[in-house]
Amino acid sequence: MRLPQALPLRLGLLPVALFLLLGLGAAVVVPSDYGTDPRPTPPDEGPHLGYIEYLATHWRLPVFYSSSDNYEAHQPPLYYVSCLPAYLAARYAFPGPTAGLSRPGIVLVRAWTVLLAALTVWLGWLLGRRLFGADSVLALGPPAFLAVWPGRLMIVSAVTNDSVAEALCLLVFLLCVAVLQEGYSPRRMLVLGLALALAMLAKSTSMAMAPVVLLALVMRFGSRRAQALDPQAGRQLASSLAIVVACVVLVAGWWFGRNQVLYGDPLAAEAFERLFSKDRATPAYFLERGVSGTAYYLLVAVNTALSFWGVYGQANVYNPSWYYVLGFAVWTAALVGGVWRRGADRRRPSIPTPPLAKRPGRKAGKNAPQRDPAEGSAAPDWRGEAWVLVWVLLVLVVALFLRFNVAFYQAQARYLFAASGSIAVLTTLGLARLTAPERQPWGLALGLVVVLFMALWSVVGFASLVAAHYPPPLIGG
Numbered sequence: 101m102r103l104p105q106a107l108p109l110r111l112g113l114l115p116v117a118l119f120l121l122l123g124l125g126a127a128v129v130v131p132s133d134y135g136t137d138p139r140p141t142p143p144d145e146g147p148h149l150g151y152i153e154y155l156a157t158h159w160r161l162p163v164f165y166s167s168s169d170n171y172e173a174h175q176p177p178l179y180y181v182s183c184l185p186a187y188l189a190a191r192y193a194f195p196g197p198t199a200g201l202s203r204p205g206i207v208l209v210r211a212w213t214v215l216l217a218a219l220t221v222w223l224g225w226l227l228g229r230r231l232f233g234a235d236s237v238l239a240l241g242p243p244a245f246l247a248v249w250p251g252r253l254m255i256v257s258a259v260t261n262d263s264v265a266e267a268l269c270l271l272v273f274l275l276c277v278a279v280l281q282e283g284y285s286p287r288r289m290l291v292l293g294l295a296l297a298l299a300m301l302a303k304s305t306s307m308a309m310a311p312v313v314l315l316a317l318v319m320r321f322g323s324r325r326a327q328a329l330d331p332q333a334g335r336q337l338a339s340s341l342a343i344v345v346a347c348v349v350l351v352a353g354w355w356f357g358r359n360q361v362l363y364g365d366p367l368a369a370e371a372f373e374r375l376f377s378k379d380r381a382t383p384a385y386f387l388e389r390g391v392s393g394t395a396y397y398l399l400v401a402v403n404t405a406l407s408f409w410g411v412y413g414q415a416n417v418y419n420p421s422w423y424y425v426l427g428f429a430v431w432t433a434a435l436v437g438g439v440w441r442r443g444a445d446r447r448r449p450s451i452p453t454p455p456l457a458k459r460p461g462r463k464a465g466k467n468a469p470q471r472d473p474a475e476g477s478a479a480p481d482w483r484g485e486a487w488v489l490v491w492v493l494l495v496l497v498v499a500l501f502l503r504f505n506v507a508f509y510q511a512q513a514r515y516l517f518a519a520s521g522s523i524a525v526l527t528t529l530g531l532a533r534l535t536a537p538e539r540q541p542w543g544l545a546l547g548l549v550v551v552l553f554m555a556l557w558s559v560v561g562f563a564s565l566v567a568a569h570y571p572p573p574l575i576g577g
Contacts, residue, residue, distance in 0.1 A: 103236070115244045116222050119221045119253070120215075122556075123257040125560075126254055127214055138414060140417055142258030143413075143415060147172040148180075150199050151175065152184065152199070152209070152259075155180055161173075171376070177355075178264060178302045179216075179303075182212075182216070183209055183259075189208065191205060213263045214263075217256035221246045224270065225242070225243035227270065228524075228525065230274070237541040241548070242524035244548050245524045254410060265517070268306065269519075272292065272295045272299055273312065275288070275291060276292070276313060276489060279320050279340075280316060281482045284336040292313065293343050296348055297350075300355070304369075305500070305515060306518060308519075321340060322334070373508075385509070404511045405428075409424055410558050412558070417565055419570060420568075427554065430531070430551060433543075434534075434547070438533060493518075493522045494523065501515045
């Protein structure tokens, strides 16, 4: 559904405000009694707080030596450094026994994490404007879904590096789409390289963005078609790769060098597997108890699907069965819309490309800023390539997640947050295409209202969920 003019950029503040309301509510209602009653507390929140406390006390990075109290010390430091002002203020105002904080202090640090996670919602709005068009109501779909997705909401409202890692991964992806649309400029490549480097300093799972960046650059500048259209494409590819790699080496290289010196591995992966395999569930644990390999991966798939919509606390606070039925109904609607409608018209989700003089948030006119010829021109089918990139990112992150579950049993959807942008735009597309073109916004709105209800149920009724002790659906308990 097209509007006479572009949606105002400030409209994206609505889903951001909704997320802040829900996220701050979750930060307040979720308990933090890690010692006396850890079951309903967020996963790994105590060790994340311990990392921040160590930085604030010793002013140096911790060393990963234990799979118990110190087990987040292998994480890159960006999130924890960003938390220092909020943590120091909280420790001064609300001192206590948990990492130097009392309950209000922990909520204050959680609030900072919610603010970081709100950046993802805003970036989802910018991505929606590019992929669906700034004059399409569907552009509101990705930020709205990210704002109310309960499985995400309850994770990023706790103290966790998932918030900043997810935001930076989505920023990298948005910049890749911008490269496909607008072509080369040294400044754009510099920003892309810096964003990728910062993402790598936020969480190790952000490494998944590196091949996505490479693919985007190759599609834009390295294909035969690109080089036939622009004789400078090969030179622009080399320049882009040089700038991005230089940014990663200069900004994030020290972290990988430190890991190599301390652990003999740039990613500290060997040390992680060695320490965690001592007291964490692994596939061998299940196989020794008669579970087949197929059954093991089915268990991973089922529990990951449940956690996508919401398994809280230490991955043991479940919702009632009807709640997951709603979530799976949204998935089914999105799948039917994406596949059935796709098969009906056999077209990509095509939206007319705006003129080069127009960019999201700008009005075109005789005085509108024109593109510098040195920046290149838009690829003829940049949106088709962008949707390929959407799928590649999702498939890559899922593949890495399954690879991780070869070593450890970690059936939690938060490991998929690096692909939050892909998940949001594909959900939007599927829900919208379930109905006729002129009614697409209504199909999308109906699906989002269902997800909003699930989010409100999770936040408002969290204490009741903890007390009810619902068994795990599908697998019993």
